[in-house]
Amino acid sequence: MRSLRALTASVLLAAPAFAHEPSETTRKLSFPRLGDGRYVMAVDLHTHSVFSDGMVWPTIRVQEAQKDGLGALAVTEHLEYQPKKADIPHPDRNRSYELALAEARPRPLRERDPEKDLLVIPGAEVTRGMPPGHVNAVFIKDANKLIKTDARAAFEEANAQGAFVFWNHPYWTAQTPDGVARMTDMHRDLIRAGLLHGVEVANGQDLSPEALDIAFEYNLTVLGTSDVHGLVDWDYDIANGGHRTATLVLTRDLTPEGFKAALKAGDTVAIFKGSLVGRPQHVEAVVKGNLSLNVGVPPAGVKMTPVTFRNTAPIDFILELQGPESFYDAGRLITVPAHGEFTAQVRNTPNPSAVGLTFVVMNTQVGRDTALTVRYGAAPAGAGR
Ligand SMILES: [Zn+2]
Ligand SMILES: [Zn+2]
Structure with missing residues (x-):
């Protein structure tokens, strides 16, 4: 039985600093470094302000990006859509970047800490x-020069400036009424010419399995972005544990040049409504880098093995057990909570002292209809060494 003292302590620990305000740890999209030394840098490269149609x-x-623990933010105003121009005239289209950059300057003034401070791109x-x-187009040098009559000329200028260029919401119903992303000849030409490098598979509240297919088929970088126009806290119900749609960049180097190289190499995972979406090797790296399994020793006289999962990620992991094993005290579907643990007893295992478990990580998407399968502990019987 749980003592009252232990119960009180755990209630105190679980209580947020302010009612209805998620704690720093749960709000931040912060992940520990992976075993291979790479950082998991959460970035949002698609947002708006009043300098286009944002609010x-x-x-x-x-300030929102800092609260969310992002490593980098881009405020990407519509070049050709300026509904607030009469109220906020701004002939220099770099103005919103300059204001964001000034705001992100570390205070009190000091050298930027790459592991803590936000980069504005x-x-x-x-x-x-x-x-x-x-x-x-992000990592541009001058937004004004991207305003062109010919669309392809804008791609050429962005690339001449060294930009990373990605296709936004390719399934957006205002332009694609059935909501299904499809390639066009123009997109094929742009990719062939090396002018288009990535595609949003998740934007705001929407996810596109077809865009994931396109990313895989055309070797484009997978992106998730908020495309936020209003407030992140309202759009994503942050107070109730929501998070913005974003991209996790797996990078050894947190400098702008370093993470741009990782973007160009396609080393990313989209994070969307508590799910990880991307290429299997990248999603697996994030899962394995955050979810660990500790296999305990079967108690004397019991042929069951205690196992504890520990999750260092800011999202839950929802696992479906595969294979002959079962849990004594849980069903086949288990949740390892964000920044938390899950403990159960394993039975029906061929070797209770060398348990190996296979799971489908339900809140992942590594193909249009595929979730990631992971193995923990001992290799399956008959597997090569
Ligand atoms: Zn758009
Ligand atoms: Zn937008």
Whole structure:
């Protein structure tokens, strides 16, 4: 039986600092470094402010990103859509970047800490009919120069500036009424010419399995972005444990050049409504880097093995047990909570002192209809060494 003292302590530990305000740990999209030394850097490369059709000043975008523990943010205003121009005239299209950059400067003034401080990346949204639809260019040098009559010329200019360029919401119903992302000849040409490097598989509240297929088939980087126009806290119900849609960049180097190289290499996972979406090797790296299994010793006289999962990620992992084993005190579907643990007893295992378990991680997507399968503990019987 649980003592009252232990119960009180655990209630105190679980209580947030303020009612209805998620704690720092649960809000932040912070992940520990992977075993191979890479950082898991959460970035949002698609947001808006009042300098296009967003509802907030760029400083708010920075403050939200800092609260969310992001490593990098881009405020990407529509170049060709300026509904607030009469109220907020701004002939220099780099203005919202400059304001965000100033806000992100460490205070008190000190050297930037790459592991803690937010990077603000210059970017813009090239806003066209389909094709090419909407496209973000980030790591640009001058947004003004991307305003072109010819859409392809905007891609060429962005690339001349060294940009990373990705296709936004390719399934957006305003441009694709059935909500299904499809390639066009123009997109094929742009990819062939090396002018288009990534595609959003998740944008705001939407996810596109077809965009994931396109990313795999055309070797494009997988991205998730918020495309937030209002407030992150309201759009994503942060108070109740929600998080913005974002991209996890697996990178050895947290500098702008370093994480741009990881983006270009396609080393990313989209994070969307508590799920990880991307190439199997990248999703597995994040799962294995955050979810560990400790196999205990069967108690005397009992042929069952205690196992404890520990999760260091800010999202839950929902696991479905595969194979002949079963849990004595849980069903086949278990949840290892964010920053938490799950303990159970394993039975029906061929060797109780060398337990190996296979799971499907239900809240992952590594193909249009596939979730990631992972193995923990001893290799299955008959597997090669
Ligand atoms: Zn757009
Ligand atoms: Zn947008």
